[in-house]
Amino acid sequence: MTQPSTLEKLAILADAAKYDASCASSGTTRRDSKGSKTGKGIGSTEGMGICHAYAPDGRCISLLKVLLTNHCIFDCHYCINRKSSNVRRARFSPQEVADLTMAFYRRNYIEGLFLSSGIIKSSSHTMEQLIESARILREEYEFRGYIHLKTIPEADPELVRRAGLFADRVSINVELPTVAGLTRLAPDKSAPRIAGAMDLMAGAIVEGRDARRRFRHAPRYAPAGQSTQMIVGADAASDAEIMTKSSGLYGAFGMRRVYYSAFSPIPDASAVLPLKRPPLMREHRLYQSDWLMRFYGYSLDDVHAAADPGGMLPLDIDPKLAFALKFRDRFPVDVNRAPRELLLRVPGLGVRAVNGIVSARRMRRLDLADLARLTQSLTKVRPFIIAADWRPVILADRADLRAIVAPRASEQLELFA
Amino acid sequence: MTALAPRVCVPVAAHDDFDGWRDSARRLIQAGIAPDRVIWSLPGAVAGDLFAGDPPPDLAGDAPPAAAPPVLASRDYLELAGRAALHADPARFDLLYRLLWRLQTAPRLMDDRADRDVRAIDALARTVRRDIHKMRAFVRFRVVEDAHGETYVAWFEPGHHILRANGGFFVRRFAGMRWSILTPQGALHWDGETLREGPPADRGDAPAGDPAEALWRTYYASIFNPARLKIGAMVKEMPRRYWKNLPEADLIPELIASAQAREAAMIALGGEQAGRPPETLAALDAAVAACRRCAIGCNGTRAVPGHGPVDARLMVVGEQPGDHEELAGRPFVGPAGQVLRDHARTAGLDLDAARLTNAVRHFKHVPQGKQRLHQTPTAREIDTCRWWLDAERHLVRPRVVLALGASAARALLGRTISLQQERGRFVPLDDGAQLLITSHPAYLLRLGEAARVAEAARFAADLALVAGA
Numbered sequence: 001m002t003q004p005s006t007l008e009k010l011a012i013l014a015d016a017a018k019y020d021a022s023c024a025s026s027g028t029t030r031r032d033s034k035g036s037k038t039g040k041g042i043g044s045t046e047g048m049g050i051c052h053a054y055a056p057d058g059r060c061i062s063l064l065k066v067l068l069t070n071h072c073i074f075d076c077h078y079c080i081n082r083k084s085s086n087v088r089r090a091r092f093s094p095q096e097v098a099d100l101t102m103a104f105y106r107r108n109y110i111e112g113l114f115l116s117s118g119i120i121k122s123s124s125h126t127m128e129q130l131i132e133s134a135r136i137l138r139e140e141y142e143f144r145g146y147i148h149l150k151t152i153p154e155a156d157p158e159l160v161r162r163a164g165l166f167a168d169r170v171s172i173n174v175e176l177p178t179v180a181g182l183t184r185l186a187p188d189k190s191a192p193r194i195a196g197a198m199d200l201m202a203g204a205i206v207e208g209r210d211a212r213r214r215f216r217h218a219p220r221y222a223p224a225g226q227s228t229q230m231i232v233g234a235d236a237a238s239d240a241e242i243m244t245k246s247s248g249l250y251g252a253f254g255m256r257r258v259y260y261s262a263f264s265p266i267p268d269a270s271a272v273l274p275l276k277r278p279p280l281m282r283e284h285r286l287y288q289s290d291w292l293m294r295f296y297g298y299s300l301d302d303v304h305a306a307a308d309p310g311g312m313l314p315l316d317i318d319p320k321l322a323f324a325l326k327f328r329d330r331f332p333v334d335v336n337r338a339p340r341e342l343l344l345r346v347p348g349l350g351v352r353a354v355n356g357i358v359s360a361r362r363m364r365r366l367d368l369a370d371l372a373r374l375t376q377s378l379t380k381v382r383p384f385i386i387a388a389d390w391r392p393v394i395l396a397d398r399a400d401l402r403a404i405v406a407p408r409a410s411e412q413l414e415l416f417a
Numbered sequence: 418m419t420a421l422a423p424r425v426c427v428p429v430a431a432h433d434d435f436d437g438w439r440d441s442a443r444r445l446i447q448a449g450i451a452p453d454r455v456i457w458s459l460p461g462a463v464a465g466d467l468f469a470g471d472p473p474p475d476l477a478g479d480a481p482p483a484a485a486p487p488v489l490a491s492r493d494y495l496e497l498a499g500r501a502a503l504h505a506d507p508a509r510f511d512l513l514y515r516l517l518w519r520l521q522t523a524p525r526l527m528d529d530r531a532d533r534d535v536r537a538i539d540a541l542a543r544t545v546r547r548d549i550h551k552m553r554a555f556v557r558f559r560v561v562e563d564a565h566g567e568t569y570v571a572w573f574e575p576g577h578h579i580l581r582a583n584g585g586f587f588v589r590r591f592a593g594m595r596w597s598i599l600t601p602q603g604a605l606h607w608d609g610e611t612l613r614e615g616p617p618a619d620r621g622d623a624p625a626g627d628p629a630e631a632l633w634r635t636y637y638a639s640i641f642n643p644a645r646l647k648i649g650a651m652v653k654e655m656p657r658r659y660w661k662n663l664p665e666a667d668l669i670p671e672l673i674a675s676a677q678a679r680e681a682a683m684i685a686l687g688g689e690q691a692g693r694p695p696e697t698l699a700a701l702d703a704a705v706a707a708c709r710r711c712a713i714g715c716n717g718t719r720a721v722p723g724h725g726p727v728d729a730r731l732m733v734v735g736e737q738p739g740d741h742e743e744l745a746g747r748p749f750v751g752p753a754g755q756v757l758r759d760h761a762r763t764a765g766l767d768l769d770a771a772r773l774t775n776a777v778r779h780f781k782h783v784p785q786g787k788q789r790l791h792q793t794p795t796a797r798e799i800d801t802c803r804w805w806l807d808a809e810r811h812l813v814r815p816r817v818v819l820a821l822g823a824s825a826a827r828a829l830l831g832r833t834i835s836l837q838q839e840r841g842r843f844v845p846l847d848d849g850a851q852l853l854i855t856s857h858p859a860y861l862l863r864l865g866e867a868a869r870v871a872e873a874a875r876f877a878a879d880l881a882l883v884a885g886a
Binding site: 006044370 | 673830
């Protein structure tokens with residue numbers, strides 16, 4: 001067989017990488033390429049990531065997201081690159097990846113590189129190759145843009161640690177929310193080992209930050225922290241189990257982000273997994289719950305309370321509204337008096353709107369007209385608030401409340417359109 | 418009604434000249450000129466406006482009147498105004514001046530986010546901020562070679578007056594490159610050391626293509642997942658007005674059009690798996706007989722169901738039925754079955770009390786003359802058939818499972834094992850049963866004499882372990 005061209009290899013290895021949801025390029029330190037040693041340095045990061053394009057799946061394209069190779073000695077059923085899958089295989093050298101990254105970056109197509117790999121020869125060998133690509137970019141091209149390296153939990157701990165010296169972000173995928181799911185669907189992976197590698201990384205990140213505090217010239221270590229990804233819908237885990245796992249990951253390993261990836265049909269899928277349309281709405285609800293826990297002060301118990309007895313979040317309404325409908329006695333909330341924490345629990349009020357209310361009510365008492373200017377939709381908010389000229393019917397009395405505040409079916413369909 | 422006070426017409430030097438505007442505004446406030454008397458005249462506006470008024474009284478003067486009070490502007494205001502000033506809305510400076518005027522008597526006005534003017538300036542500033550961000554995202558450079566080496570040139574059409582405001586970003590990012598950004602409002606040129614401004618340009622001034630674009634378009638098409646089509650989300654963040662200058666955008670219609678067919682094809686390939694497992698062994702056997710989920714199921718042979726008590730404590734899993742088994746419709750009745758029975762008897766293992774079954778339920782073979790030669794099933798075929806084995810295990814619930822050979826082990830563990838490394842010890846299965854893996858008795862039949870004796874001893878030892886469990 002002839003060697004595939006760069007174009008063919010890119011097609012294969014980008015296609016193989018698209019099931020990783022993360023494409024973030026934010027949250028790292030500010031850097032730029034002015035005054036680099038040779039004057040040839042390229043690249044900058046300014047805190048906020050940039051999405052340079054969007055694919056028709058609505059996902060941001062911020063980084064060149066590829067695998068070094070899609071050959072793999074593992075046989076994880078959900079993965080397109082598993083050993084028993086009959087897909088075309090290809091392999092980049094670290095130099096080719098670095099050159100491709102520079103070619104794209106100079107034309108302003110991307111913010112940087114997100115490099116992952118199937119496992120070849122051994123986990124440590126694969127990890128060395130990943131690190132080498134990043135090293136070429138940083139040291140030989142003086143590349144100052146963003147690098148995200150996927151870390152292989154089975155690799156030598158010293159290599160896992162080294163990855164953070166070149167990368168802005170490192171990630172290890174937890175893959176499935178339960179150990180049973182992992183054993184069944186990713187038989188070559190081990191849950192304790194994944195947790196061990198995350199712990200190692202968390203320790204190295206804290207150490208790196210500490211060293212920077214004491215020595216100004218200490219090298220930066222993975223300044224954008226670590227993240228992970230869970231596949232949703234490939235095993236039987238409920239939303240409650242997923243959120244429990246996720247909250248544990250944020251707590252134990254200081255994760256910057258946990259990504260939820262709806263299991264999506266893949267070519268030449270394993271027969272163990274029934275293929276169906278990816279549960280996109282479920283994925284969306286999980287992200288919303290994640291947000292509630294990180295930015296709206298909800299506890300894990302609150303999110304559990306929003307779920308049904310089987311631990312599943314409702315699909316037709318968002319988890320915040322589900323929570324409010326369940327605990328109607330906590331509403332209405334007076335927008336002119338209530339503390340910030342309670343305002344954040346009102347369905348339809350986002351962080352921006354709450355900030356606006358808290359700031360504006362210092363000037364005068366707010367009425368509905370003010371709220372109309374501060375919020376997206378007054379109809380959604382009105383049943384849950386008290387304003388200067390407004391007091392709703394007691395919520396517990398209204399049997400039809402859900403029908404009033406729940407979005408119409410057509411609005412929901414939009415997400416699938 | 419009182420008579421109208423005379424209006425003043427104040428020029429703004431350039432569309433994005435916020436500093437110049439701020440100087441003028443300060444003098445106007447000090448001169449006490451109310452917002453409804455000021456007309457801001459932007460470059461390119463038609464002279465002799467219907468409402469055009471007198472030149473402003475004191476604007477050309479060098480210093481404001483000594484007695485004039487200081488003009489107040491909060492930090493919030495300056496930050497928002499600096500951005501809002503770059504908006505294409507011709508009335509933006511009226512809004513900025515009106516707010517500045519009101520700030521003189523209500524210094525905390527900017528905190529009132531529900532105020533109409535505050536909302537309006539906030540909306541303008543956010544639009545500009547987004548436009549600045551989108552320019553950073555959607556500028557696409559193309560390389561030109563000239564006497565100085567490589568220069569990267571881009572053609573871009575901003576929605577607002579943001580070109581100059583964005584210069585710093587591109588300098589910080591591409592300091593080590595020579596580049597030019599051409600727009601209908603003007604141009605920026607960086608030579609590695611200084612940033613120069615140029616006159617408005619045309620699309621034709623920029624190069625028409627770049628060799629890397631084929632790679633980029635391939636990447637764009639490959640990273641798209643057809644099973645997750647969300648066109649609305651894409652258009653919201655990448656509005657159509659930018660598409661004409663994006664080399665990847667003309668792929669979008671075809672990607673969308675083919676997405677549903679690609680997704681349906683993937684689902685159809687694996688889709689037969691859906692459905693509930695049978696609830697009795699009889700139903701299971703009937704369903705297996707009709708199974709056509711893989712090529713073996715379609716080869717015209719008869720399915721061979723499992724055999725033995727429903728409440729068996731031990732389940733023995735082989736690879737697949739052979740020639741004899743297919744004819745008899747029962748597992749383990751051929752030569753390999755005989756080897757298994759002989760060893761089981763020696764080990765004290767009662768196979769009549771055990772459930773005997775196979776990883777794959779149809780006979781995979783190639784005809785050769787009058788014979789049908791056994792062929793090993795592929796990993797995918799085993800995985801497909803695993804659904805039946807799982808259903809059978811669920812109904813029988815054996816406490817101990819004996820897997821004969823690597824195919825059986827794959828059907829139980831879901832991975833390809835190394836037989837020599839994993840044989841001969843118990844491992845727990847997900848339902849709590851104990852699994853022991855050993856070689857397949859047919860393997861003994863294929864070995865030479867010396868090797869057979871050694872292997873038979875190991876086989877016997879493994880069976881003895883199961884008998885003792």
